[in-house]
Amino acid sequence: YLHGEGHPELSIEDDVPHYLQSNPAFIQPRDTIIQACRELLVMVQGAYSTITSQRAAEFANTAAVCHFDIASSFPEGQESATFDELAQNCKLPEPDVRRIVRGCIPNYIFQEKNVGEVSHTAASKALAKCNLLREHVEMMCGEILPGALKYTDAMEKWPGSEEPNQAGFNIANNTQHPAFEHMAKNGRLERFTNSMKVASMSPANSPIWLVEHYPWHCLDSGTLVDVGGSSGAYSIPIAEHYPEMKCIIQDLPNVVHRAEKEVPDNLRDRVTFMPHDFFTEQPVKSADVYLLRWVLHDWSDKYAIRIIRNLIPALAKHSKIVVQEFVLPEPGKIPTLEDRNLRNYDICMRGLSNGKERETKDWESLFARADPRFRIVGIVKPQGSALSIVEIAWEA
Numbered sequence: 001y002l003h004g005e006g007h008p009e010l011s012i013e014d015d016v017p018h019y020l021q022s023n024p025a026f027i028q029p030r031d032t033i034i035q036a037c038r039e040l041l042v043m044v045q046g047a048y049s050t051i052t053s054q055r056a057a058e059f060a061n062t063a064a065v066c067h068f069d070i071a072s073s074f075p076e077g078q079e080s081a082t083f084d085e086l087a088q089n090c091k092l093p094e095p096d097v098r099r100i101v102r103g104c105i106p107n108y109i110f111q112e113k114n115v116g117e118v119s120h121t122a123a124s125k126a127l128a129k130c131n132l133l134r135e136h137v138e139m140m141c142g143e144i145l146p147g148a149l150k151y152t153d154a155m156e157k158w159p160g161s162e163e164p165n166q167a168g169f170n171i172a173n174n175t176q177h178p179a180f181e182h183m184a185k186n187g188r189l190e191r192f193t194n195s196m197k198v199a200s201m202s203p204a205n206s207p208i209w210l211v212e213h214y215p216w217h218c219l220d221s222g223t224l225v226d227v228g229g230s231s232g233a234y235s236i237p238i239a240e241h242y243p244e245m246k247c248i249i250q251d252l253p254n255v256v257h258r259a260e261k262e263v264p265d266n267l268r269d270r271v272t273f274m275p276h277d278f279f280t281e282q283p284v285k286s287a288d289v290y291l292l293r294w295v296l297h298d299w300s301d302k303y304a305i306r307i308i309r310n311l312i313p314a315l316a317k318h319s320k321i322v323v324q325e326f327v328l329p330e331p332g333k334i335p336t337l338e339d340r341n342l343r344n345y346d347i348c349m350r351g352l353s354n355g356k357e358r359e360t361k362d363w364e365s366l367f368a369r370a371d372p373r374f375r376i377v378g379i380v381k382p383q384g385s386a387l388s389i390v391e392i393a394w395e396a
């Protein structure tokens with residue numbers, strides 16, 4: 001494909017050009033190659049390595065690169081650096097820097113073409129350039145992985161629990177508070193919010209799927225309430241595409257107060273922020289759409305049902321709930337590469353707050369249990385999108 005279309009050769013030193021990263025003609029063969037490589041690896045390495053080569057510790061090492069800003073510590077204007085130069089700039093002992101960087105090199109983050117001379121790969125360059133990516137890595141290592149690593153202990157301690165404060169996160173952090181409360185109390189919610197922005201940068205999670213695959217144009221001058229909308233990474237693009245629509249983005253007070261400062265000036269009359277705890281009654285009545293994007297997977301059924309029920313007093317006949325979430329497919333229906341991503345989220349959500357990813361029948365049963373007057377109108381998974389769009393009508 002690349003040769004045929006006259007695209008440049010790929011290399012570990014330069015990132016895949018952005019115009020290719022979102023191009024299905026590139027993504028499809030790329031995923032086939034990744035899938036084939038993974039299968040080949042499993043065949044040649046055997047059972048023991050298949051199990052033991054899953055390495056969370058390597059991610060922790062990348063988090064050290066982020067924490068100490070190692071990737072952006074090259075001397076000004078230099079393409080390569082010695083370990084001493086890096087150590088001086090990031091104020092760490094040289095042996096630590098050498099160890100951290102060499103721990104990354106086998107994963108193609110940095111390279112050492114000549115002994116003692118470190119240069120960038122595409123991946124280390126990305127860490128140098130993108131603050132949000134660094135925050136994402138640190139958030140994964142600081143919040144999500146410790147919870148996931150402790151979820152077995154949580155299952156032993158609180159068998160069958162649906163409580164958000166009886167998860168791996170609670171054991172890892174020695175706290176009785178649910179994850180979001182604990183992060184807010186300890187000044188860590190901003191990093192989580194920034195990490196959510198990174199998620200929206202991946203083509204499979206791009207806001208474009210929601211913008212283009214829901215009939216917003218039919219709402220004309222309608223109102224969208226983005227419940228648990230974080231910084232509005234998904235509703236702001238909708239407002240940008242539909243100049244008559246009003247968007248109200250709700251989240252916890254800390255999140256909202258920071259995010260509202262970042263709204264582009266030309267949208268301020270239509271995009272507003274509102275602190276709102278979704279475990280209390282929805283204050284914005286009769287909106288056209290209540291969007292729950294990547295919110296319900298954070299919660300067990302017991303709490304997801306509470307979030308949904310809190311919308312009921314606000315719903316009018318024309319109101320829709322739009323959920324954008326993963327929908328777990330039946331086993332064997334998608335490539336293992338995609339399945340791996342979904343199952344990984346499922347493990348992470350369990351560790352964070354006893355949340356979970358859901359299959360079609362789980363979404364149906366969740367809304368039926370919340371109230372029999374809900375009807376799932378349709379579930380659409382746009383080609384190229386990791387998440388599905390579930391539309392729910394209120395038939396009071």
Ligand SMILES: C[S@@+](CC[C@H](N)C(=O)[O-])C[C@H]1O[C@@H](n2cnc3c(N)ncnc32)[C@H](O)[C@@H]1O
Pocket residue numbers: 180193196197227228229230231233234250251252255276277278279292293294295298
């Ligand atoms: C996984 S994030 C999803 C954010 C956003 N919808 C997106 O798709 O990027 C979940 C969001 O729920 C918010 N949240 C957690 N507990 C909340 C509560 N009780 N009330 C309102 N928002 C809450 C978090 O602050 C976070 O922004």
